[in-house]
Amino acid sequence: xxxxxxxxxxxxxxxxxxxxxxxxxxxxxxxxxxxxxxxxxxxxxxxxxxxxxxxxxxxxxxxxxxxxxxxxxxxxxxxxxxxxxxxxxxxxxxxxxxxxxxxxxxxxxxxxxxxxxxxxxxxxxxxxxxxxxxxxxxxxxxxxxxxxxxxxxxxxxxxxxxxxxxxxxxxxxxxxxxxxxxxxxxxxxxxxxxxxxxxxxxxxxxxxxxxxxxxxxxxxxxxxxxxxxxxxxxxxxxxxxxxxxxxxxxxxxxxxxxxxxxxxxxxxxxxxxxxxxxxxxxxxxxxxxxxxxxxxxxxxxxxxxxxxxxxxxxxxxxxxxxxxxxxxxxxxxxxxxxxxxxxxxxxxxxxxxxxxxxxxxxxxxxxxxxxxxxxxxxxxxxxxxxxxxxxxxxxxxxxxxxxxxxxxxxxxxxxxxxxxxxxxxxxxxxxxxxxxxxxxxxxxxxxxxxxxxxxxxxxxxxxxxxxxxxxxxxxxxxxxxxxxxxxxxxxxxxxxxxxxxxxxxxxxxxxxxxxxxxxxxxxxxxxxxxxxxxxxxxxxxxxxxxxxxxxxxxxxxxxxxxxxxxxxxxxxxxxxxxxxxxxxxxxxxxxxxxxxxxxxxxxxxxxxxxxxxxxxxxxxxxxxxxxxxxxxxxxxxxxxxxxxxxxxxxxxxxxxxxxxxxxxxxxxx
Amino acid sequence: xxxxxxxxxxxxxxxxxxxxxxxxxxxxxxxxxxxxxxxxxxxxxxxxxxxxxxxxxxxxxxxxxxxxxxxxxxxxxxxxxxxxxxxxxxxxxxxxxxxxxxxxxxxxxxxxxxxxxxxxxxxxxxxxxxxxxxxxxxxxxxxxxxxxxxxxxxxxxxxxxxxxxxxxxxxxxxxxxxxxxxxxxxxxxxxxxxxxxxxxxxxxxxxxxxxxxxxxxxxxxxxxxxxxxxxxxxxxxxxxxxxxxxxxxxxxxxxxxxxxxxxxxxxxxxxxxxxxxxxxxxxxxxxxxxxxxxxxxxxxxxxxxxxxxxxxxxxxxxxxxxxxxx
Numbered sequence: 003x004x005x006x007x008x009x010x011x012x013x014x015x016x017x018x019x020x021x022x023x024x025x026x027x028x029x030x031x032x033x034x035x036x037x038x039x040x041x042x043x044x045x046x047x048x049x050x051x052x053x054x055x056x057x058x059x060x061x062x063x064x065x066x067x068x069x070x071x072x073x074x075x076x077x078x079x080x081x082x083x084x085x086x087x088x089x090x091x092x093x094x095x096x097x098x099x100x101x102x103x104x105x106x107x108x109x110x111x112x113x114x115x116x117x118x119x120x121x122x123x124x125x126x127x128x129x130x131x132x133x134x135x136x137x138x139x140x141x142x143x144x145x146x147x148x149x150x151x152x153x154x155x156x157x158x159x160x161x162x163x164x165x166x167x168x169x170x171x172x173x174x175x176x177x178x179x180x181x182x183x184x185x186x187x188x189x190x191x192x193x194x195x196x197x198x199x200x201x202x203x204x205x206x207x208x209x210x211x212x213x214x215x216x217x218x219x220x221x222x223x224x225x226x227x228x229x230x231x232x233x234x235x236x237x238x239x240x241x242x243x244x245x246x247x248x249x250x251x252x253x254x255x256x257x258x259x260x261x262x263x264x265x266x267x268x269x270x271x272x273x274x275x276x277x278x279x280x281x282x283x284x285x286x287x288x289x290x291x292x293x294x295x296x297x298x299x300x301x302x303x304x305x306x307x308x309x310x311x312x313x314x315x316x317x318x319x320x321x322x323x324x325x326x327x328x329x330x331x332x333x334x335x336x337x338x339x340x341x342x343x344x345x346x347x348x349x350x351x352x353x354x355x356x357x358x359x360x361x362x363x364x365x366x367x368x369x370x371x372x373x374x375x376x377x378x379x380x381x382x383x384x385x386x387x388x389x390x391x392x393x394x395x396x397x398x399x400x401x402x403x404x405x406x407x408x409x410x411x412x413x414x415x416x417x418x419x420x421x422x423x424x425x426x427x428x429x430x431x432x433x434x435x436x437x438x439x440x441x442x443x444x445x446x447x448x449x450x451x452x453x454x455x456x457x458x459x460x461x462x463x464x465x466x467x468x469x470x471x472x473x474x475x476x477x478x479x480x481x482x483x484x485x486x487x488x489x490x491x492x493x494x495x496x497x498x499x500x501x502x503x504x505x506x507x508x509x510x511x512x513x514x515x516x517x518x519x520x521x522x523x524x525x526x527x528x529x530x531x532x533x534x535x536x537x538x539x540x541x542x543x544x545x546x547x548x549x550x551x552x553x554x555x556x557x558x559x560x561x562x563x564x565x566x567x568x569x570x571x572x573x574x575x576x577x578x579x580x581x582x583x584x585x586x587x588x589x590x591x592x593x594x595x596x597x598x599x600x601x602x603x604x605x606x607x608x609x610x611x612x613x614x615x616x617x618x619x620x621x622x623x624x625x626x627x628x629x630x631x632x633x634x635x636x637x638x639x640x641x642x643x644x645x646x647x648x649x650x651x652x653x654x655x656x657x658x659x660x661x662x663x664x665x666x667x668x669x670x671x
Numbered sequence: 672x673x674x675x676x677x678x679x680x681x682x683x684x685x686x687x688x689x690x691x692x693x694x695x696x697x698x699x700x701x702x703x704x705x706x707x708x709x710x711x712x713x714x715x716x717x718x719x720x721x722x723x724x725x726x727x728x729x730x731x732x733x734x735x736x737x738x739x740x741x742x743x744x745x746x747x748x749x750x751x752x753x754x755x756x757x758x759x760x761x762x763x764x765x766x767x768x769x770x771x772x773x774x775x776x777x778x779x780x781x782x783x784x785x786x787x788x789x790x791x792x793x794x795x796x797x798x799x800x801x802x803x804x805x806x807x808x809x810x811x812x813x814x815x816x817x818x819x820x821x822x823x824x825x826x827x828x829x830x831x832x833x834x835x836x837x838x839x840x841x842x843x844x845x846x847x848x849x850x851x852x853x854x855x856x857x858x859x860x861x862x863x864x865x866x867x868x869x870x871x872x873x874x875x876x877x878x879x880x881x882x883x884x885x886x887x888x889x890x891x892x893x894x895x896x897x898x899x900x901x902x903x904x905x906x907x908x909x910x911x912x913x914x915x916x917x918x919x920x921x922x923x924x925x926x927x928x929x930x931x932x933x934x935x936x937x938x939x940x941x942x943x944x945x946x947x948x949x950x951x952x953x954x955x956x957x958x959x960x961x962x963x964x965x966x967x968x969x970x971x972x973x974x975x976x977x978x979x980x981x982x983x984x985x986x987x988x989x990x991x992x993x994x995x996x997x
Binding site (some may be wrong): 163219593594595596598600601603604621639641642643652653656 | 771772851902903904905906909912913914934981982984985986993
């Protein structure tokens, strides 16, 4: 020891936040008399530069070696004041914050009681501060690679940006091709660019980029580690097609015994494919994949005398012996861009989506309108002789959005605009069509959005305010039962086709990602950002960022913007090259540790292991200081008190408890 | 219970090359007490005994053996220790295995089915001032004593430890050999002490414990008799930081008993050795059983049954009950 403790106590008014309820002058006078306190001051805003200046000045002039700041929660300003100490040449861990705002002035009304509590809180902090040890933060190198989860436009853009900056990217996509939702769209609002035309060059760029490793038809299995050093296991599902040999000629799909008999999930079941398939013609990678749930050879063990795909494949790419492969990757950052699901309209049975073939979703209409879709771009209902072109078409908006009864309160943001776009495209494809849109509100905030909405209305699309209560059949037509709420008129609108503008919702398997990455979700089920305004791309887990519709419903421009933001955040971490890890980690007293392993079991970060101790000739706990997050769970579990967390040792806490539990109203210590 | 069969089996065990020594119960030298016996020589098995007087839990000695705990990796195989275990004792060994206090490979368990052990307080009242060593046994569900040249038969309810009256595991749950026949589970009396106590007002409960903790002399006999209280350096005896002061008074005594009870939550196998060791009759099992019940009712966990189960206090399930968190 040797060095005498000289503590400085700094009481903050926080404007009137603290000073209106707590007598800060009284607390300061009281603190000045506490053991080992050399000086005590109060100031209106301790976090302001002059406030911090007081502390710096006293450290230099009075040789203070422990600082107590009585102000707000350490969550808010601990880092601020740690920096203050550092600037004055004091170890930043010689700081203790007494929270007299959130835990005192904000929760009490009685001035004398609050002042007494503030006194005790400060006294306890001073008692603890005396025992604090100077700590050093360790630095570890950052793995110069990023894992991007999801190969939609968000993931592709993010991967391109990170790779363009010179770092390796692993782009993981669960489907056989990257492209995501955007690949399914026909045109994009409000400019009516062909979705595929602007997307596919990016897909090709991503696949061809020397620093992007594309892991399509793959899923995340396990993640461990921490910001800068994540270890990731990815399962590359067997395609049963040798990617190096497959030329993408498509002979196999044409000859497949199930050709034209398997519903295509890319076309939402409207079109049909073979058991060996490529989701869409521009798929990247272009290799074919065998659907293991459908392929006769894989499900039944035989496919005629020999599988025709094997017979026709001249490069010999079909390989039924292929097995899933698990690859281990090391990355410094992870970007989650897993996208969203679409609301399933059968959850609103009154709209008859399951019952009537001519009630379709907006995404199904996208596929019908798409030149590469199942109808090659013509809007036709039914097949063969029943095929007809719809004339009267109704759109219903907010299906599964802003709807408490359907369990989704949020606005899906994109439906107003895609409805306007689809109405416009239908008008082009079906000349003379009569199109009406049933809506609650029209939300067209975005560059050029209002203008586009206006244009569509001028083209003759009728917007009728009202939420249809029911859709039923009358003859061969459908009736939309609705009240026009602007005219206060009940309507029964007879139409040929109803398009449901379904909302976006969190992925059904988002829970898996949450568990693996230790993320949180907001009430709507989407992944939760670290701060809704100031950290919208970050998550509560350092080194993991969000991009696109997995965080909230988003259109393409917003998604791309967020993807670029996520890339920039990841690059910030990677380009620093090194990352500081916490200093308030746990340490083991080997002498008393008997190696029971409770700490190993309880550590949520896998930071503790048992290792043979030469000195004590048995196993004792060993903490990996880089993995340790300083949560203290192991220290709480240890019976013998052998596991202690730096800055939160038993003596630190007991010294606080002793003061807080002492008699008197803070007037004695 | 055939004592000769048990001794013969113990002799066989001791003749084995891999067994170093055997821990058993020996005839005592005073009243109703037996003494732990450490035998290396198969010729000395006649000194072993097993009777209702064998109330101490011999598992307590396993963790004292320095290198039984946390075996060295790659260390040469060491001699095994044989130990006689009652049902409850075997549960303590299982719990020690779970928390890596002992190495199963180094143990050889001689299972001793048991029909209950006497409560020293109860027998002292029946036979006050007995100094000469007493012999005892079980006969047709009752307990017999040979003292002062006489045979006295008493029903179990009158002399057995309260915990033995509703014992759930009279036969060892883990044993390498079981020389004698298993005994039948019989519940002589349902134990209602915890639920009865819970019905009292909190003021009355505190009044009760105040009186009890005031009588405690902090001799640590309970801790030393407990097979699951075996840290080599007890947290509660450390001077820095001092969780407890050394003074024997209500505050420090209460803190000692509460800390010990919490350390045993989900670990205590309810053998009752602590209560039998207490010279001032502190009802220690009332605390331990209350916590055991909480653990069982909230988490469905019972310690000392499965050597492969994770330790209760270091395991959690996402759906664990947590309504007590404010």
